[in-house]
Amino acid sequence: MERLYTEQLDIAYGDVSIVDNLNISIPSGQITALVGANGSGKSTILKAMARMMKPKAGTVFLDGKSIHRQATKDVAKQLAILPQNPIAPDGLTVSELVTYGRFPHQKGFGSLSKEDKEAVRWSIEMTGMNEFYDRPVDQLSGGQRQRAWIAMALAQGTNILFLDEPTTFLDMAHQLEVLKLLQKLNKEENRTIVMVVHDLNHAARYAHHMVAIKKGTVICSGTPAEVMKLDVLREVFGIEADIIPDPRTGVPLCLPYELAPEAHKSAGGSAPAANQAAKSNELAASSR
Template sequence: MTLDVTTAAEAATGSPGAAGADRSTNRLAAHGLGLRYGNRTVVDGLDLELPGNAVTAIVGPNACGKSTLLRGLVRLLDPAAGTVTLDGSDIHRMPARSLAKRMGLLPQQPVTPEAVTVEALVRLGRFPHQRMLTPWSKADQAAVEDALTRTGMAELRDQHVDRLSGGQRQRAWIALALAQDTDLLLLDEPTTFLDLRHQLDVLDLVSDLHAQAGRTVVMVLHDLGQAARYADHLVVLKDGRLAASGAPADVLTAELVESVFQVACQVVPDPETGTPLVVPRARSRRAAAPAGPTAPTVPAAPAVLER
């Protein structure tokens, strides 16, 4: 979830950096950012600043560049144009190990090593903090224990990850990120393939990590209501460009939803939280039920069979 294989390989050759950055900063920004796959431009000329010490949700239609942007923000994809900065410093000029101590990525459908237990997976999060010939320390184990406890996975530490439910697997990967002890967590569609209960469990956990542990979180979501409910800051992409950004209450309007998603809707206050809730207009309406009490149904007379 957190330390992608590419980042891990870079970290192994990088020089150690200072840990424990001030979590009131952690400002990621893109400046004229262009990202491509081969000759295909996915993100084009993007200028964007994400607030530190906040939860940001990135939303937009399928194939608009959300996941690509996340990969560019964590240096897994080299920019074709522009730069990405973390607290004003170009991330491509930062030592790999320093960057791995500050940010981690949960990709879509992370690949679990075969027959690995929950605790063994979470211990991988300590990789950026290890050096050659350095023994496993009490601090390393304490970080693992804290991560297992925070995610509610301590009792499942000896279970194989590939035998867990979808929600439990997501929690195991989030525990790996916590053990890595990064200031920034970037999650690419962390609720994909989860039922509603497990979606809310994961989002509640992310919210708690921000509120209790001071993590800055950036996540890609599809559900606009969930994004508005759980995020302090909303980024809306369309065709690889920035359509809008800001507080959900300021950004999420019926006009924007129709323009970006081509869906006519109403935006009303969520009855639970007061945050914006998108209610699509019905494309086909059922016949309205009578307003008053209905007459009792009279059973049909039995059919008479002629001989």
């Protein structure tokens, strides 16, 4: 049995249900990518599994125990989460930011122990941020800033790392920089990584396991080859696409070329349908 999984998980914002009866397992020691259209509930599921929000019903299990019944510090020693677009206080340096990752291991407001300092040093070195040790985070480029936040999560010393759209707003080079770092952490440190990813081809190339989600429901899960199927892409994303093997890795690549028929109907629907779409967009915004 995997270390982290859910059973009959229901998640809601007020009276609005986002996820119903979710049963999902996260393979230990692998990279898992949650994929789906905007507003599908990916980020909501990630937050619930990382204990950032409490489900309406059901359970998230970590090492056989309900994650929401465990002490916060105990959970923080097992998993770390990097939310979307985190913002550091003005003037905070990289080393100061990374030090925050040691809070779950400290007692009261004591100074850093030798172990804490070593964890901070190692995390900064692992993420290639040595030259920016004393640089304010708000003076870094987007890719450097994201690596600094990942270093903070690493300093937390957890085996499980959650990331919510870690490549959002980054250019292609910085996206690859972050994804290769996560791949390195998985290979060299055996970290279990769970991330929400928008780019299907990034998910297929860097993840071992993919979970395709639509309206809070898992449509398909498995290896990239098992998930990147034409029928799955039609149902989850509303697209027609060609699937070809990556010439370097052999994993499937998605080349979308047209909206699926149902997506066409949705785009050209009546006024009531358009109103419903607007409501769906508002719901999507609230569920991110």
